[in-house]
Amino acid sequence: MVNLIWIAMIVVGIVYSMWNGTVSEVNTAMFDASTQAVELVIGFVAVFTFWLGMMEIANQSGLLDKLTKLTRPLLVKIFPELSPKDPALGFIMSNITANFFGLGNAATPFGLKAMSALQANNPNPHVPTRSMVTFLCLNTAALTLFPTTVISLRMTHGAIEPMDIVIPAFLATCCSCLVALTLDRIFYFFTIKKRRR
Template sequence: MILFGIVYSIFNGTIDDVNTAMFEASTQAVQLIIGFIAIFTFWLGMMEIAKRAGLLDQLTRLTRPLLRKIFPDLSPSDPALGFIMSNLTANFFGLGNAATPFGLKAMSALQEQNPNKNSPSRSMVTFLCLNTAALTLFPTTVISLRMSHGALDAMDIVIPAFLATCGSCITALLLDRLFWSFSKRRKKV
C-alpha cells in the first residue's frame, strides 16, 4: 500500500506532500515513543519495586481464595497461581508488556499440568479469558496517547475505563463458565 501510494503520488504530482508527511509522521512517532517510554518506565519500575518488596507475593496470598474459585482445577500451592496473579496485577496497572512474560509463564505452568497436551485445560481457557478481558485501573497506553496529544485531563478516562474493564471481566468469566458447562453436558451425552 505504501509503494502504491508513492507511485500514485509520483503520477499525481504530489510527491513533495508525501515526503513532508513522511517526515512529520516520523517526528510524531518518535515523540509518541518518548512519551510511552517515560510512563512505561515509571510503572515497570513500580512493579519491580512491588515485586522485590514482596507486595506481589502478599497480593497473591490475599487473592488466593478468589483465584481458587476462579481456577478450581488448581491446587492451593500451585505455582501457576503466582504467575496468574502477577499477570493480572500488571494488566490491572495497564502494563500489558509487563504482563506478557507472566502470562507466558502461567500458560507454561498450566500446560505442564494439562493431561491432554493437544487441547487447552479448563484453567488455561479461563486464564486466557481473564487475560484478554484484562481488568484495568490505570490504562497507561491510552493515558500516554492522550498526554502526547495534549489532552486537557489525560486521566479523566480512568474511572470509565475501569468500569468498562469490570464489565468485560465479568462477561468473560460468565461466558467461560457458560461454555464450560455446555461442553461438560455435551461430553456426558
C-alpha cells in the same frame, strides 16, 4: 505474508503519488509522521518506566507475594482445577496485577510463564484445559485501573486532564471481565453437557 502486504501498500502509495503529482505532500507527511512517532515513543517511555519501576519495587518488597496470598482463595474459585499451592496461581496473579496497572509489556512474561505452568499439568497437550481457557479470557479482558497507553497518548496530544480516562476504563474493563468469565462458564457448562451425551 504481512510483510508483503506492507510492501505492496508502500509501493502502491508511491506509484499513486507519482501518477497523481503529490510526491512532495507524501514526503512531508512521512517526515511529520516520523517526528510524531518519536514524540509518542518518548511519552510512552516516561509512563511505562514509572509503572515498571513501581512493579519492580512491589515485587522486591514482597507486596506481589502478599497480594497473591490474599487473592489466592478467589483465584482458586475462578480456577477450580488448580490446587491452592499450584505455582501457576502466582504467575496468574502477577499477570493480572501487571494488567491492572496497564503494563501489557510487563504482563506478557508472567502470562507466558502461567501458560507454561498450566501446560505442564495438561494431560492432553494438544487440547487446552479449563484453567488455560479461563486464564486466556481473563488476560484478554484485562481488568485495568490505569490504562497507561491511553494516558500516554492523551498526555502526548495535550489533553487537559489525561487521567479522566481512568474511571471509565476501569468500569469498562470490569464489565469486560464479568462478561468474559460468564461466557467462559456458560461455554464450559455446554461442553460438559455435550460430552455427557
